[in-house]
Amino acid sequence: MNKDLRHRAWAEIDLQALQANLGVVRQHNQDAGITAVIKSNGYGHGMETVAQALVRAATEVERFAVATVDEAVALSTLGTGKRILLLQGFSDAEQARYLVESDLEFVIHADYQLTILKQVLRSHRPVRPLTVWLKLDTGMHRLGLTKSEFLEAYQQLMALTGVGRVIVMSHLACADDPEDFTAAANTVEQLQRFDKVLSDLPAIDSRQPGRSLAASAGILAWPDSHFDHLRPGIMLYGGSPLSNVTGLELGLQPVMTLRARLIAIKQVPAGESIGYGATYTCNRPTRIGVVSIGYGDGYPRSAPTGTPVLVATAGGYQRSCLLGRVSMDMITIDLEGLGDAEVGDEVLLWGESLSADEVARFAGTISYELFCQVTSRVSFIYD
Missing domain, CATH: 3.20.20.10 (Alanine racemase)
Known part of the structure; x- marks a missing residue:
């Protein structure tokens, strides 16, 4: 597990995937x-x-x-x-x-x-x-x-x-x-x-x-x-240009994978609320994680509770979701059932194994906007 803490949020750009997607264009017209x-x-x-x-x-x-x-x-x-x-x-x-x-x-x-x-x-x-x-x-x-x-x-x-x-x-x-x-x-x-x-x-x-x-x-x-x-x-x-179909389903490869890190883990009692506006209230004792990304980095503030993320634990990627509102610098996610998650673990916001199109649907937008609004606070790593 990569626990290098130089980057709080980063986008990995797969240039071979970009070239492969260009090849898909040619497959549709010679x-x-x-x-x-x-x-x-x-x-x-x-x-x-x-x-x-x-x-x-x-x-x-x-x-x-x-x-x-x-x-x-x-x-x-x-x-x-x-x-x-x-x-x-x-x-x-x-x-x-x-x-x-x-x-x-x-x-x-x-x-x-x-x-x-x-x-x-x-x-x-x-x-x-x-x-x-x-x-x-x-x-x-x-x-x-x-x-x-x-x-x-x-x-x-x-x-x-x-x-x-x-x-x-x-x-x-x-x-x-x-x-x-x-x-x-x-x-x-x-x-x-x-x-x-x-x-x-x-x-x-x-x-x-x-x-x-x-x-x-x-x-x-x-x-x-x-x-x-x-x-x-x-x-x-x-990304997919078609409604209700992801790029992955169209045979396209994700070029941008956006990642951040777990920077805190907390146990929240039943009946307590999370984040600005107290929009999510725990109906049971809930283990939550705080992730180092927010709308100041380009993650959509419109993303609601339930928006999927992947947590890279010692046991591999495990699916989780947002709880509460997106803040400028942080999001909170559900860690119930992810007992091996720990501070420093990577969290995948979209890209590899989690389509930006799926995340965009939760946020009421399109993958075009997700990609274009990633800010300069995010480090870009080209491969």
């Missing part, structure tokens, strides 16, 4: 290009390290996608040799000039961006013809152009000197719940709208655009959405 989504600091796993590991993987990544200009700058500086896509595009002329001069790809999702791009291209020649992603709103109503706006923008883009290729994209709103009738109908309708616009494009320009619709949920559950470019995100990190 031909489409893969745009690995590593925004939000690689979904909380460390963007630079994630990018370098994916470059080394047996499955080839065509490009990386990020959300912000700062992320694009950092990734460009890293020098992976892969294309970089800025998913939200630029918001002003200064950002547009940087993207054009740096030979980065970007999304245009609004008319004002096309106006800015035209202005920039009048005075700035790109390193090579640009690849521009043009976003169609097929029903999510977040980012993207309406059909009429899209067709007009497409015509203008194809006529612009400096633009070499256009990739048509959209995003599915309900692909995560293929078993739900309403959600599935929504996805089918979005697919039909996407196909209809694609069928209108040859009348505008004979050149064939690229096509991209599938993120992780589309890759796993909607093969008709695959087209030319896949955009895997959460599945790379072992």
Whole structure:
């Protein structure tokens, strides 16, 4: 048993699992290009390290996608040799000039961006013809152009000197719940709208655009959405994009395992309550453990009594659960039946043998949020 007390809470990042999950993407489609989504600091796993590991993987990544200009700058500086896509595009002329001069790809999702791009291209020649992603709103109503706006923008883009290729994209709103009738109908309708616009494009320009619709949920559950470019995100990190199915059940390997330690063990009498708000009252004498992690480390405060954890005792991992509210620096867990648990034992919060998707369901959230909200107080160990 590792009783090294240097780390009070730490996240172990399994880069081989990351590479294996990239291989799962390829199993679902042998031909489409893969745009690995590593925004939000690689979904909380460390963007630079994630990018370098994916470059080394047996499955080839065509490009990386990020959300912000700062992320694009950092990734460009890293020098992976892969294309970089800025998913939200630029918001002003200064950002547009940087993207054009740096030979980065970007999304245009609004008319004002096309106006800015035209202005920039009048005075700035790109390193090579640009690849521009043009976003169609097929029903999510977040980012993207309406059909009429899209067709007009497409015509203008194809006529612009400096633009070499256009990739048509959209995003599915309900692909995560293929078993739900309403959600599935929504996805089918979005697919039909996407196909209809694609069928209108040859009348505008004979050149064939690229096509991209599938993120992780589309890759796993909607093969008709695959087209030319896949955009895997959460599945790379072992999390499930599908409702009521864990990443483990989908054949994905957990990349992040979050651990902390037992720092105290107490015996609480029957009738006494635990933690802030006295939300849990012991109905019997209860042996509890105090664990060195809390919402200040990114563990969700919304996690209720009953949220599972694994305690690494001398007899191996044993399942336990939270009792009472999550504090900033600590949680309390039930140690009844875990007689060999002792101070210094490791406690696994999610990852290896305990799916982050399961923990997220207890906490009323999704594994995406669990990964992204782990804070800098947590030590990261890469393997």
